[in-house]
Amino acid sequence: MNIRRIPPLLLLAASFHASALSAFAVVRRDDRPDSAYRKLGNRAAFNPVGRVEIDYGNGFEAIGTATLYGRDRLVSAAHVFDSEALAGAQSVRINFGRGRIQTIDFGTSGVVNIHPGYNPSTLRNDVSVVFLSQPFTLAPARLYTGKRIRLGAAITFVGYGDTGTGLTGSSQFSIIKRGGQNALGRYVAGGADFEVDFDRPGTVAYNSLGSSNALRLEGLLGPGDSGGSVWVRRNGRWRVVGINDYGLDWFPNGRGNGVNDDYGDRSGFVYLPRYAKWMSSLPQPNFNASRGLPSAALAAVPEPAPILLLGLAGATLLIFRRRAGALNCPTC
Numbered sequence: 001m002n003i004r005r006i007p008p009l010l011l012l013a014a015s016f017h018a019s020a021l022s023a024f025a026v027v028r029r030d031d032r033p034d035s036a037y038r039k040l041g042n043r044a045a046f047n048p049v050g051r052v053e054i055d056y057g058n059g060f061e062a063i064g065t066a067t068l069y070g071r072d073r074l075v076s077a078a079h080v081f082d083s084e085a086l087a088g089a090q091s092v093r094i095n096f097g098r099g100r101i102q103t104i105d106f107g108t109s110g111v112v113n114i115h116p117g118y119n120p121s122t123l124r125n126d127v128s129v130v131f132l133s134q135p136f137t138l139a140p141a142r143l144y145t146g147k148r149i150r151l152g153a154a155i156t157f158v159g160y161g162d163t164g165t166g167l168t169g170s171s172q173f174s175i176i177k178r179g180g181q182n183a184l185g186r187y188v189a190g191g192a193d194f195e196v197d198f199d200r201p202g203t204v205a206y207n208s209l210g211s212s213n214a215l216r217l218e219g220l221l222g223p224g225d226s227g228g229s230v231w232v233r234r235n236g237r238w239r240v241v242g243i244n245d246y247g248l249d250w251f252p253n254g255r256g257n258g259v260n261d262d263y264g265d266r267s268g269f270v271y272l273p274r275y276a277k278w279m280s281s282l283p284q285p286n287f288n289a290s291r292g293l294p295s296a297a298l299a300a301v302p303e304p305a306p307i308l309l310l311g312l313a314g315a316t317l318l319i320f321r322r323r324a325g326a327l328n329c330p331t332c
Contacts, residue, residue, distance in 0.1 A: 027165065029166055030166050046231070048069070049158045049228055051064075051160045053092070054092050055090045064079075065224070066130065068096070072131060072136070073131050077127065080227040082120060094130075096136070110131065110284075124192070141240045142237060144232060149232060151187075152210050154232075155184055155232055157179065157180055158178070159227075160225065161174060162224055164262075193268050195267065198264060230272075240272060241272055
């Protein structure tokens with residue numbers, strides 16, 4: 001089987017086949033106003049979620065999302081900062097709005113750190129940590145460190161990008177910050193990732209994971225949300241538990257209908273507590289050192305490993321994952 005980088009292929013053991021899309025902004029219920037999702041995403045607790053913007057020579061484009069989890073470091077998806085995303089980049093920055101913008105010195109060794117197990121074809125271990133040369137006064141996010149989140153627990157995800165409703169899918173271009181809710185449906189990849197489905201209010205036909213009851217602000221990821229964060233509320237405080245990663249065109253019958261991110265589809269996220277040890281082991285880069293080539297500043301990315309096999313049902317499932325595309329941002 002030929003494996004194409006875009007869209008990459010993922011072979012799973014299961015009883016059906018689907019197409020998957022990587023990195024996405026929040027798609028909402030058709031009976032809820034977009035303003036409610038914008039209001040959720042712009043809560044003060046989610047101020048550490050910023051937009052990643054890259055200038056390839058024609059002005060800055062919004063390519064994804066990242067979260068400030070220390071005053072001088074970001075966590076995001078690896079595919080937002082890997083060698084493909086940064087190829088030809090003249091400048092990279094993080095934008096938290098209200099003038100809170102900082103250029104990322106991606107030419108200095110150790111600034112952009114890609115997880116050593118990252119596989120760009122399967123999006124396995126899709127985590128990156130980026131150091132900033134100057135700390136932000138913005139209060140950083142707190143990472144979740146407790147017991148594994150139970151199935152059915154409510155999660156909130158935040159990001160920037162395309163939107164729409166469960167009827168239309170991610171059909172509307174956008175670089176606006178939004179939040180969405182869902183219930184954790186299942187863990188996959190040995191617990192390294194988890195998924196949710198997009199329930200349609202009033203019917204069980206679109207349900208494939210957990211309860212068929214849609215949450216008040218039920219939603220799904222859309223293009224541009226990649227690298228954004230997943231939050232849970234514990235002891236009165238919001239904590240980051242995951243990273244926005246990929247999507248699956250699932251409904252009906254696990255085969256999809258060709259509409260991205262509509263009712264019945266799924267979104268996938270990295271379960272961040274699995275990577276806490278690696279994140280804490282990264283040394284602070286020396287910003288006073290002479291700059292090298294941008295390509296030399298990236299942590300080594302291994303060649304795609306043999307196609308990942310997960311024993312879900314015994315039959316073969318072919319899933320196509322689309323990486324996040326850059327979103328034009330001429331006025332950023």
